[in-house]
Amino acid sequence: MSDTMHLTLTDRIEEPGNIIRLRFARADGAPLPPVTPGAHLDIHLADGALDLWRQYSLCSDCSQTGFYEIGVLRDPNSRGGSEAVHRLAQPGTVFKVEGPRNHFPLTETAAHTVLLGGGIGITPMLAMAQRLHDLGHDFTLHYCTRSADVTAFRQMIAAADWRDRVVFHFDDQPAEQRLDLARDLPPPAADTHLYVCGPQGFMDWIINTAEAAGHRTANVHREYFSATVDTTGTSFEVVAQRSGLTVTVGPEDTIAKALARAGVKIEVKCEEGVCGTCVTDVLEGSPDHRDKFLTEDERADGTMICACCSRACSKTLVLDL
The missing domain is CATH 3.40.50.80 (Nucleotide-binding domain of ferredoxin-NADP reductase (FNR) module)
Incomplete structure (x- = not known):
């Protein structure tokens, strides 16, 4: 789990195309955790009834330790995250941030x-x-x-x-x-x-x-950054082995939501199978992968699943939860 930080928005730069460039730093100016190219931040967006986590790639020079910089497109067709960022991101605002995490690392030995x-x-x-x-x-x-x-x-x-x-x-x-x-x-x-x-x-x-x-x-x-994902399908059972619980995942349900109602919480952020936060180990059964996060080799191995969107090909999945 990445440490949680509270970072202050120091600069908001309007870019063409409904994009804003945002710079974050610690209030005391102390150095930030190091980053590598391809890393992203998880940013918490809270405003009234809004309570979302969204992921944004770092675009700044990774050798800089005093600030992080991201770019955010205002997309009216999104699920509310980008609109919230554009509304809430005013200089001086403090955001709850997790990361940096990197699922898109650069191969530095390439010719x-x-x-x-x-x-x-x-x-x-x-x-x-x-x-x-x-x-x-x-x-x-x-x-x-x-x-x-x-x-x-x-x-x-x-x-x-x-x-x-x-x-x-x-x-x-x-x-x-x-x-x-x-x-x-x-x-x-x-x-x-x-x-x-x-x-x-x-x-x-x-x-x-x-x-x-x-x-x-x-x-x-x-x-x-996002993906169109169909989370529906035939009902199946999920066994949370360490918790000793079995739940039914209905045609319109997801593994994460069904388990949460039974008291087994899986952390979910993107809800589209792109960020990897909800990846869970599979002990038995055959996953029906709907995500864009796992590699083809990881899918073929069948030992992990993105619980926010993927389903089961088998009647039962046993998860290490």
């Missing part, structure tokens, strides 16, 4: 790295680009947005020492200026790594194309 960010998915790529530059490694950053007018972080990138490694792609420009995977993906190689973050459709397109071209699944790294 060549390609970073592909779509929209707000650029945030972890900024920290990765800075780190790769500091190491003197070969990399290219492809940044895709709808148009130049809604492209956030352009001033930050323009001031970076690695700005010549960035290729911008805008949807409203001629086809040759847009991202072309046949042209822009490197040939598959054991020491070439790809990193992908952005909207689900954008990510699925790149991941599927890269793997079809021969890139190893282990070399195609991905982090989903």
Whole structure:
């Protein structure tokens, strides 16, 4: 479990495209826990009846120890988290924060790295680009947005020492200026790594194309900010072995909710199977994985499940709870 911190919002910077860049620091100015590229923060959003945890990737230089910086898109189609951040994030406000945690680590031994960010998915790529530059490694950053007018972080990138490694792609420009995977993906190689973050459709397109071209699944790294997930299905039983309880998970229910009603609490944050907070060990049974967090190897192993969204292929799951 990551330690809980109470951090003060020191700066709010309005970026194009309904994105805000937020800087957090300790009130006393003391150093923050170290971070690595790809790390994120869990931020608690509490406002009246609102009580949510949401995850945001760090976009700041990881060598800085005095502050953390994130970017947040205001998305009216979200479940309320982004709207709450834009409303609550005023300089001087104190937020409850957990982390940093990193489920999207950078392979620093790669001979060549390609970073592909779509929209707000650029945030972890900024920290990765800075780190790769500091190491003197070969990399290219492809940044895709709808148009130049809604492209956030352009001033930050323009001031970076690695700005010549960035290729911008805008949807409203001629086809040759847009991202072309046949042209822009490197040939598959054991020491070439790809990193992908952005909207689900954008990510699925790149991941599927890269793997079809021969890139190893282990070399195609991905982090989903959100995902469309169907949590419904046939009823099944879950046995919480250490607690000695058995519950029924109904067609519209989830494992986490069914267990919580019986008094067995699993910590849940994203509720979409993207953050990994609710991963639980499976002792018996066959999971029906609905998440975007576990790797294909972890899914095939069948010993873990994201309890916020996944279900069971077998009639019963026995969990280590």
